[in-house]
Amino acid sequence: MILNGQKILITGASRGIGKACAQRCANEGARIVLVARNENALEDVRRSLPGNGHIYIAADLLDPESCVPNIFKTACADGIKLTGMVHAAGIAHSFPVKTVSMKSMLESFTINYFSFMMLVRHFIQKKNSDGGSIVAVSSVASIAGWQGLSVYGGTKGALNASTKSLAIELADKGFRFNTVLPSNIKTDMLASITSVLDEAGIHEIEKKQPLGFGTPMDVANSVLFLLNPASKFITGTNLVVDGGYTAI
Amino acid sequence: MTDEKKIELLAELFEVEESAIIPEKKLSELKWDSMNMLGLIALFKGELDIILPAAKLRTFTTVNDILQEMK
Numbered sequence: 001m002i003l004n005g006q007k008i009l010i011t012g013a014s015r016g017i018g019k020a021c022a023q024r025c026a027n028e029g030a031r032i033v034l035v036a037r038n039e040n041a042l043e044d045v046r047r048s049l050p051g052n053g054h055i056y057i058a059a060d061l062l063d064p065e066s067c068v069p070n071i072f073k074t075a076c077a078d079g080i081k082l083t084g085m086v087h088a089a090g091i092a093h094s095f096p097v098k099t100v101s102m103k104s105m106l107e108s109f110t111i112n113y114f115s116f117m118m119l120v121r122h123f124i125q126k127k128n129s130d131g132g133s134i135v136a137v138s139s140v141a142s143i144a145g146w147q148g149l150s151v152y153g154g155t156k157g158a159l160n161a162s163t164k165s166l167a168i169e170l171a172d173k174g175f176r177f178n179t180v181l182p183s184n185i186k187t188d189m190l191a192s193i194t195s196v197l198d199e200a201g202i203h204e205i206e207k208k209q210p211l212g213f214g215t216p217m218d219v220a221n222s223v224l225f226l227l228n229p230a231s232k233f234i235t236g237t238n239l240v241v242d243g244g245y246t247a248i
Numbered sequence: 249m250t251d252e253k254k255i256e257l258l259a260e261l262f263e264v265e266e267s268a269i270i271p272e273k274k275l276s277e278l279k280w281d282s283m284n285m286l287g288l289i290a291l292f293k294g295e296l297d298i299i300l301p302a303a304k305l306r307t308f309t310t311v312n313d314i315l316q317e318m319k
Contacts, residue, residue, distance in 0.1 A: 093290065094286050095286050095287055095289070095290035096283050096284070096286065096287045096290075098260060098261065098263075098287060099261065099287040099290040099291050099294065100290075101290075101294045103294060104290065104293075104294055147283055148283055148286050193286075195302035196282045196285035196286055196289075196302050196305065196306075197282055201282060
């Protein structure tokens with residue numbers, strides 16, 4: 001198994017892409033630290049994972065300054081350092097700019113971007129890791145325009161940009177930083193965006209992806225590759241995983 | 249929230265003069281498309297702290313239906 005001996009922290013692990021990443025990494029032998037808000041859902045995911053040593057930490061990343069130090073304190077309480085991290089927590093509010101508010105922008109940036117930076121700040125501490133691979137789940141909305149996603153796309157663009165600088169800043173310490181950029185993936189998040197569309201509208205979106213809607217596991221497979229030592233020469237990359245959406 | 253403020257917000261959402269936002273106005277006569285539906289959901293959450301389910305939103309046919317839900 002390609003992740004034997006690894007210990008990986010995954011945010012947004014109670015559902016969607018984060019949950020799929022947890023399942024995929026556990027299948028490959030990693031111990032998983034699951035992080036999300038919903039404790040019951042986290043426990044369900046933990047119990048479903050193969051292997052031993054998986055734990056969960058219920059935390060609300062809307063307040064990263066107070067919860068992130070506790071996440072790492074708990075994650076490394078067993079004395080075993082982390083070897084990887086996946087930031088899959090995110091919110092995808094979709095709204096036209098005429099209804100934008102500071103509150104909604106701050107909420108989106110806090111979960112999608114600020115919390116990632118705080119997680120990185122703590123992940124790289126000597127007591128928590130000796131290097132490792134960090135993957136942030138971004139979005140093709142960061143490189144391709146999409147009605148109603150100007151704020152969401154901005155949060156994901158910030159992830160892409162910071163990842164490149166982090167890759168340079170921390171390469172000599174043994175850290176790699178990459179993002180994956182999914183397009184329309186069958187998740188609760190997509191359901192909330194398409195909730196106002198009829199079947200024809202949803203079909204229109206699906207048609208924009210030559211390979212159709214993706215699944216959370218499609219994204220998890222690309223994340224697994226970036227966590228895997230086989231990708232040890234890849235850092236600072238924004239890997240598009242979009243079923244051909246941006247190829248058109 | 250005052251009735252005046254509600255009218256102001258809906259006029260901004262539908263990009264019309266406030267005088268066009270009257271209770272009996274049919275939404276089909278305004279720009280009632282998916283973007284403005286998402287905008288209305290955001291408006292309810294941001295301004296009124298109300299979660300407006302998409303299923304409920306699809307039942308709206310007039311401005312009055314929206315105004316009633318804003319109470």
